Amino acid sequence: MRGIVTRFGSNLVHDGIDLAIAAGEIVALxxxxxxxxTTLLRHIIGLTRPAAGSVALFGEDLLAADGARRAALQRRFGVLFQQGALFSAFNVADNIAFPLRESRVANAAEIRDLVALKLAMVELEPEHALLMPAELSGGMVKRVALARALALEPELLLLDEPTAGLDPDRSAAFVQLIRTLQRRLGLTVVLVTHDVDTLAALATRVAVLGERRILSYASLQDTLAVEHPFIRRFFHGEHGRRALARANGEP
Ligand SMILES: Nc1ncnc2c1ncn2[C@@H]1O[C@H](COP(=O)(O)OP(=O)(O)OP(=O)(O)O)[C@@H](O)[C@H]1O
Known part of the structure; x- marks a missing residue:
């Protein structure tokens, strides 16, 4: 993305954001x-249009693409929204099947097989397929939402606060699952997180937003050396320090 300016009424949110994300990276925002x-994530996938600037997704301007072209680009990314955002009236299998049915890429038998495959991929059991979202734990909701985001075998996965609301054990297990799938599927991942544990375990690059711009865009190691009050508070505050020590295998 280049020169992104975002305004909501008189609220100027972004004032000239440049960000290039290479294939295979795991970028933490x-x-x-x-x-x-979150607004930047929404710009990337064309859910919102910036007041100025341009966004290229897989080298193309999603907002300028016509219907068929746009649908083809949309199949190449999956999104895990905050809260999981499952359809509460659909069971687990139908939630995962939703993108497959919408895009008409598979017949009923193939959809059944693909749903089973995706369930296994996110380490859920076949019997979970018939549960309703209200019957799931927070960690299971995230896994089902991840399975749905991966239903169309995307190249790019966007995650908004993937570990928010999970206890430390479930959070660590979910992070591990994301890492395994990222490697196995060769995904590019963009995630929004305020959790240093999540970021330290996953990110190949960290983009720090502040003062309406990108304050820093670098490896975690290099980000830690940036002298900025927000960066110091975020990474060198008590929680951040403990998380970084854990990531380095210190007791
Ligand atoms: N649709 C909208 N209409 C009006 N204002 C909006 C809209 N979406 C976002 N905003 C405003 O834009 C700013 C950025 O919101 P955004 O959700 O992108 O921030 P964020 O960094 O993800 O925040 P958080 O960490 O609290 O989730 C906020 O001031 C928010 O109130």
Whole structure:
């Protein structure tokens, strides 16, 4: 993305954001509350249009693409929204099958097989297929939402606060699953997180949003050396320090 400016009424959220994400990277977007992380994710996938600037997804302007071209580009990414956002009236299998049915890429028998495959991929059991979202734990909701995001075998996965609301054990297990799938499927991942544990375990690069721009875009190691009050608070505060020590295998 180049020169992104975002305004909501008089609220100027982004004022000239440049960000290039290479295939195979795991980029963590961090920043204070309201710094515009989720909005940036939404720009990437064409859910919102910036006031100025341009976004190229797989080298193409998604917002300028016509119907068929746009649908083809949309099949190449999957999104895990905050809260999982499962359809509450659909069971697990139908939630995962939804993108497959919508895009008409598979027949009923293939969809059944693909749903079973995706369930196994996110380490859920076949009998979970018939449960309703209200019957699932928080960790299971995330796994089902991840299975749905991966239903069309995307190249790019966007995750908005993937571990929010999970206890430390479930959070660590979910992070591990994301890492395994990223490697196995060769995914590019963009995730919004305020959790240093998640970021330290996953990110190949960290983009820090603040003051309506990208304050830093570098490896975690290099980000830690940046002298900025937000970066210091975020990474060198007590929680951040403990998380980084854990990531380095210190007790
Ligand atoms: N549809 C909208 N209409 C009006 N204002 C919006 C809209 N979406 C976002 N905003 C505003 O834009 C700013 C950035 O929001 P965004 O959700 O992108 O921030 P964020 O960094 O993801 O925040 P958080 O960490 O709290 O989730 C906020 O001030 C928010 O109130």
């Amino acid at each position: 961090v920043g204070g509350s309201g710094s515009g992380k």
